[in-house]
Amino acid sequence: MRLRNIPGAEAALREYPTFVDNPLFYKGNWKERFGNNNPIHVEIGCGKGRFINTLAERHPDINFIAVELKAEVVLRAVQRTEYKAIPNLAFVQYDASKLTELFADHEISRIYLNFSDPWPKTRHAKRRLTYKSFLNTYRQVLVADGELHMKTDNENLFEFSLNQFAAERFQMRNITFDLHQSKLAADNVMTEYEERFSSRGQRIYRVEASCVIK
Numbered sequence: 729m730r731l732r733n734i735p736g737a738e739a740a741l742r743e744y745p746t747f748v749d750n751p752l753f754y755k756g757n758w759k760e761r762f763g764n765n766n767p768i769h770v771e772i773g774c775g776k777g778r779f780i781n782t783l784a785e786r787h788p789d790i791n792f793i794a795v796e797l798k799a800e801v802v803l804r805a806v807q808r809t810e811y812k813a814i815p816n817l818a819f820v821q822y823d824a825s826k827l828t829e830l831f832a833d834h835e836i837s838r839i840y841l842n843f844s845d846p847w848p849k850t851r852h853a854k855r856r857l858t859y860k861s862f863l864n865t866y867r868q869v870l871v872a873d874g875e876l877h878m879k880t881d882n883e884n885l886f887e888f889s890l891n892q893f894a895a896e897r898f899q900m901r902n903i904t905f906d907l908h909q910s911k912l913a914a915d916n917v918m919t920e921y922e923e924r925f926s927s928r929g930q931r932i933y934r935v936e937a938s939c940v941i942k
């Protein structure tokens with residue numbers, strides 16, 4: 729997601745109660761941040777945050793953490809709810825390739841990947857968030873029956889991801905090549921990118937993958 733560089737974004741973030749300035753402190757102890765033992769769901773690359781904000785409102789019994797690389801993007805996401813503290817929602821500025829620095833083994837129950845950057849060039853395949861090295865990181869931080877939910881408009885990334893899931897022995901279900909025309913549409917929460925792509929008539933691909941501990 730390209731947003732104008734916002735000078736002082738990192739300092740501004742600290743003013744928002746949903747932003748976690750010292751996320752490494754909570755590794756293995758996120759339940760203390762939330763004050764309960766509820767399951768933790770993580771969205772990687774939350775963009776402007778509509779998806780995770782909506783889920784947090786709908787599911788007060790689940791703790792949601794958004795992990796987003798860019799400070800100016802996290803700022804846009806936390807600004808959605810202004811200075812309100814939302815007990816089951818936290819935003820972290822971090823690189824998902826280092827997820828094991830944020831979470832202890834088997835600390836989280838679900839990961840959402842929504843409209844991740846496709847990195848179309850073959851030489852950039854390792855940067856795709858469903859490349860096998862990422863899948864092994866997810867396996868490490870997810871609980872034994874943890875799930876990965878992925879949506880994309882990019883057919884090549886989808887095909888690549890299905891192959892990576894199969895190669896890394898993730899079990900796939902609820903695969904759809906046209907989410908908005910499928911029975912899964914009723915419960916779907918649209919992201920900002922999803923709204924933009926689907927309004928242009930592009931199909932949305934979706935899969936759920938469970939990790940089987942190797």
Ligand SMILES: C[S@@+](CC[C@H](N)C(=O)[O-])C[C@H]1O[C@@H](n2cnc3c(N)ncnc32)[C@H](O)[C@@H]1O
Nearest residue numbers: 729773774775796797823824842843919920921
């Ligand atoms: C194409 S945007 C999609 C945003 C949002 N999920 C949506 O659907 O509207 C991808 C987002 O992933 C973030 N991102 C890319 N690589 C990341 C990484 N390694 N760790 C965390 N976030 C990442 C980008 O900064 C960007 O905000």
